[in-house]
Each structure stands twice: as C-alpha cells, then as structure tokens.
Amino acid sequence: MRRGLVLAEDTEKGRKLLAEAAATARGSDCGLIVLSIIHPESFAANVETLEAMGDVEDTHYDEHSVLDAERNAVQSVVNDAIDGDNIEITYRVSVASDSEYVETVLQTAQETDCDHLFTCGTQRTPTGKAIFGDRTQQLLLEFSGPVTVDLD
Helix, strand or coil, rough: CEEEEEEEECCCCHHHHHHHHHHHHHCCCCCCEEEECHHHHHHHHHHHHHHHHHHHHCCCCCHHHHHHHHHHHHHHHHHCCCCCCCEEEEEEEEECCCCHHHHHHHHHHHHHHCCEEEEEECCHHHHHHHHHHHHHHHHHCCCCCEEECCCC
C-alpha cells in the first residue's frame, strides 16, 4: 500500500476501521487520507447556523468555517481511534449528495494517489440493495485497488 483512503465515520465501527487502517499504514510505512463527506443539506444548515452565531457575536463565519469545524471533528475522532500512532494523516472534507458520494470518493482517491480504500459497510439483503442501492458494493466494483470493509 502506498497510501490509504479512509472514509470517516463517527461510530464505534468507524473507529475500529480507523485503527485497522492505521495498523495497515504503519506496516506499509505509508500515510492515510481521511475523507469526511457532508451532505449538502447539512452543510447549508451548518452555514446558516454559523452565520447566525456570527451576527450575534459580531464576527464572520462562512462556508470555510463549516469545513474547518468538520475537519476538526474528524481529527478528534481519529485522535481517539489511533492515539499515539505516528502516521502521516491528511484530512479532506467534501460536500456531496447521495448520488455524488461514490464519485466523490473515487475522485478523491485518484487525486490523492490512494491505492487502498477503507470503508464501513452495512449488511443488506439483495432486495434492499436492489431497491435502495449500495454504496459499498459500488465502491468495491469501481475502486481499482483493495477495499477493506468493516461490516460488524
């Protein structure tokens, strides 16, 4: 592995995946890219909230403030999951809708030269996958390298 891409998730499963990615990175002596994807509706709501707070505090918050806050939150999760590891970690935050999610992941992997993907998955029935789609399955099919999926 030259560089791994970890899809950030603030859950116990997500922390377990981060620890596994860190162990793999340590063993390969490489870095990790940790990607957090924010849904556009959540992003807009957070921008609106921060702008309102800025009006009250007589200061200025904008879209970059929301991205910085998300990056800080992800760094906190990573620090809790892999405390003490000396691994080069780069944080990326993107805004993408459900339909853009997989393309955003694949594009980030390509831009950052990642050759291994780490993601949390869900266990669905074949009918559930057919009706609702499955991001994990799509990533497995479209990513050009190994994919580690935590389904627990």
